Amino acid sequence: MADDTSPTARALRTLELLQAGPGITADRLAGKLGVSERAARRYVGILREAGIPVVSVRGPHGGYRVGRGLRLPPLTFSPAEALGLVMAVLDGHHDAGDPATLVGGALGKIVQALPESVAAQAEAVRRTAAAAPDAAAARPDPETTSALVHACAEHRRVRLGYRSEAGTEWTGDVDPWAVVVRHGRWYLLCRKHPKGERRAYRIDRVRSAGIGDDTFEPPRDLDPVAMVEEHLAVGWEYDVEVVIDAPLDLARRCLPRAVGQLGRIDDGTTRLTGSTGNPAWYAEQLARIPAPYRIVRCPELREAARVLGQRLLDATRIDR
Numbered sequence: 001m002a003d004d005t006s007p008t009a010r011a012l013r014t015l016e017l018l019q020a021g022p023g024i025t026a027d028r029l030a031g032k033l034g035v036s037e038r039a040a041r042r043y044v045g046i047l048r049e050a051g052i053p054v055v056s057v058r059g060p061h062g063g064y065r066v067g068r069g070l071r072l073p074p075l076t077f078s079p080a081e082a083l084g085l086v087m088a089v090l091d092g093h094h095d096a097g098d099p100a101t102l103v104g105g106a107l108g109k110i111v112q113a114l115p116e117s118v119a120a121q122a123e124a125v126r127r128t129a130a131a132a133p134d135a136a137a138a139r140p141d142p143e144t145t146s147a148l149v150h151a152c153a154e155h156r157r158v159r160l161g162y163r164s165e166a167g168t169e170w171t172g173d174v175d176p177w178a179v180v181v182r183h184g185r186w187y188l189l190c191r192k193h194p195k196g197e198r199r200a201y202r203i204d205r206v207r208s209a210g211i212g213d214d215t216f217e218p219p220r221d222l223d224p225v226a227m228v229e230e231h232l233a234v235g236w237e238y239d240v241e242v243v244i245d246a247p248l249d250l251a252r253r254c255l256p257r258a259v260g261q262l263g264r265i266d267d268g269t270t271r272l273t274g275s276t277g278n279p280a281w282y283a284e285q286l287a288r289i290p291a292p293y294r295i296v297r298c299p300e301l302r303e304a305a306r307v308l309g310q311r312l313l314d315a316t317r318i319d320r
Contacts, residue, residue, distance in 0.1 A: 007046065014029065018054060019066055023065055025064075044064060080145075083118070086122050111123055117150070118153055121150075144206050145203055147209045148188055152178055157174070157211075158212065174191060175216040182229065185202055186204065189224050198227065229258050238298050238301065239273075240259075240272070240273065240276055240301055241295075242286065242294065243271055244293040247267060247270065255289065261273050283307075
C-alpha cells in the first residue's frame, strides 16, 4: 500500500490542494497536510522544481495558486472508454464535429488518446455524425461499438449476433466496412455472407460481435455515408414515386438522401423514387419542399399526406 506520508505523496497532495483552493495560505496548507509551515513551503518548492508553475501572492488575499501554463498529465483511456466519450459528445452537442469549436477541440484530444487504427475510425464517425442531436436517438453499447470499430480498422470478419426490429434473431458472418452515425442512429455498414449482400445494421440491435481471424478488403470507392443513406431509402414495405415541380438541385437541398433517389425530368421537374415503412414520416419530409409535388405512387403515403395536411389546417383555426 502506498505511503501517503512520503515526500512524493505529500507533494501530489499539495498540488491537489492548490488546484482545489487557489489562494490557500501556507498555514492552511500546512494544516491540511499535517506538517509545519516550513515543510509545506518545501513541498511547494518540490512542485516548482518539477516544472509546475506555483505562484505566491502577498497581502491579505494572497496565498499560493497554480499559475498559467500547467500541463496536465496524459490521460489514459481504453478504446471502449474513449469511443464511449466520443459517442456521448456526438449525441449531446450539435457542433462536436467541428474542430474549431470548444467542444470539437476537446473531442479531438479524446480521439488522440485512441490507438491509431481505432482513432481513424473514431474520427470517421465524428465526421459522419448527424448535425444535430436527436431526442429519439438509440445509443448502442460502447463495448460493442468499440469491437466493431476495431474490426473495421483491421479489416477483420465478424461473427454478428443481431435482433431485428420485429424481434427475429440471427447469427452470421459479415465484413464490417464502417461505422456511421445518421439521424440519431448508429449503423454498421457491411457485406453479409454467404450471399455478399450490402447491409446497414443498427448497432443498438447487435447482440454479439466476435472478431475472427479472416480478413477482407473493403470496396475501393467506399463512401460510407452515401451507402448508408441509400440503404435507408430502399427495401421498405411501401414503394414511393413523387413528381416535384422544382429543379433537381432544389429538391436535393430540401430532402435527406434517406427518402430515395432523385432524378431530373426536365429543368423544372424532378422525380423521387424510394420506399418507406413509415408513410407519416415520409409525408413530413415531403412537406419540407417549398414547391408543389404530386404523389404518383403509394396510396398509404397519399393518406398520410392528407392527414398531415388536415392537421396543419386545423392548427390555423381560431376558436370563437
